Amino acid sequence: MSDSIIQIENVSKRFGHVVALDNVSMNVRKGEVVVIIGPSGSGKSTLLRCINHLESVDSGRIVVDGIPLTEAKNIDKVRAEVGMVFQLFNLFPHLTALQNITLAQRVVRKRPEKQAVELAHELLGKVGIPEKANAYPAQLSGGQQQRVAIARALAMQPKIMLFDEPTSALDPEMITEVLDVMLDLAREGMTMVVVSHEMGFVRAAATRIFFMCDAHIVEETTPDGLSLATCKEERTRQFLSKILS
C-alpha cells in the first residue's frame, strides 16, 4: 500500500500482567477516517497512544509517515506531525486559549509570534469560538475547551489527527459542537484515527471501523456494515446491541 500513512504491524503491549495489545496490526491510508470502537479496557486508547509514542510498544513495529517509531532518531519530530486530542482536553490552564494554540507553534515550529497569532485566530474561528481568544481554560465550557484543544493540535498543521474519546467527558449538548468540528475536518480530507462511540459521527464520517476486544482487533467493517445483521463476530454484535439501542 503506497498511500498508507500509518502502518501498525504485530504490535504487543502489556502493563505488568495486563495485556493491553496482543499482536495487533492495522493500516491507515491518507485521508481515511478510522474509528476504533470496543468495550473499555480493550486496548483502544493504548493503540492510539502508541501511534504518537506516548506509550512504547513491547514488540512489533509502527511506521508513521514513513518513519518507524522504534528507530526514529527524533520522536519529537514525528509527534509534531501527529495531532492528538485527549478525553480530558489537557489544555494548559496557565495560558489563554490563544496562548495554548501559539505555544507549540513558537517553541517547536519556531514561527514568529505574529504569524502564530494569526493562525491561532484563524483556527479559533474555524472551531467556532473566535471571541474566546483571551479566555483561560477554566472560563470555558467543556465543549469550548475541547474545541480549543483541537485548534491547538491543528496549529501544528499535522498530517494525522488522533482523537482519544474526545466527547466522553462532555455534557450531551456540548457533544455536537465538538463532533461538528471533527466532521468538518474529515470532509477536508484530514487523516483521522478516532476512538469514539458516537454512532452519529461514525456513520457520517468513518471510512472504516475497527472493533477491539480483549487486546485484539476482532472485526473490521464499514459504516454500512455496522449493524447487528451484518457483523460477523458474536462479540461485536453483543457490544453493538448495547450501544445501538
Place this chain on the structure above:
Amino acid sequence: MEPSLASRKKSIAGPSQEAQTPALTDGVDRWWLLLLAVVVVTWLLVRTRPDPYLRIFTFLLDGVRVTLGITVASFVFIMIAGLLGGLGRISKNPLVNGAASIYVELIRGIPLLVQLMFIYYASPIVLRGLGQRLIGVLPSVAQWLISVKINPFAAAVGGLTICYGAYMSEIVRAGIESISKGQSEAARSLGMSYFQAMRHVILPQAVRVILPPVGNEFVALLKDSSLVSVVAVADMTRRGREFMASTFLALETWLMVALLYLVMTLFFARVVAYIERKMQFVR
C-alpha cells in the same frame, strides 16, 4: 407567617454578610499590623532608651546587612540546586536519579550546624591532604589545594546552599509531580521536547504550587542563617554575641536581636503571602 419569616431571614443574612467583608480590612492582609506593632516596639525602645538600645541597634546594623546578604545570596543558589535536584529526583535515568536521591537523603540527615562546621573547619584538612597526594602529579593544583583559605562568607553560603538545596529539591519534586500527567502528554504530543515541556508547561504551573513552601523555606533560611555565626561570619547573631561579651547586657542585647529578626521574618512572610495572592490564576 410567611412575610415575617422572610424578613427574619433577611435580618439574619444582613449583618453576617457585612461581618464577612468589614470595610476597614477589606483586601488588606491583617498580619501587616503585627509587623507594624513589632516595628513600633523596636522604635519606642530605641527612642525612649537610646542607652543601651540605640547603641545595640547601631552595633547590629552591620550584622543585619550580612544576614540579609547571606540569606539572599544563598537563596539564589538554593533555587538552582533545588531545581536541579528536583529534576534529578524525577529523572528516569538511574544514574541521575540515584545521585540526586543520595544527595537529598544524606544531607537531610545531617544537622545544618554540623555541615557548616565541616565545611569551614574540616574541609581545608581534606583539601590539604588531597593536595599532598597530588604534589607529584599536578604540582600547581596541589599547591593551590594546600594553600587554599576558606572564605567565611563563601563557606556560609555554600553550607546553607547544600543543606537547603536538599529540602528545596523535595519541594520542587513534589511540585512537578502535582501537575497532572496529561499536561506533559499534551505538551509532548505537540512535539515539544522534555525540557521544552518542563520550561513552558510544567514548571510555570509547578511554581504556583510550590510558592507557599518556598516562601516558608526563605523565612526558615533567614532564621537558620544565624548558625553561620559559628564559622566566623559577622552576621546579626554574631554581632549580638560580640556586643554582649563587651557590655554584659544580655537581656537588652538579645531582646534587640530577637526584635530585628522578627521584623525581617514577619516582613518577608507578608511579601510571600502577597506574591502568592498575585500569582493565583483561575482554575
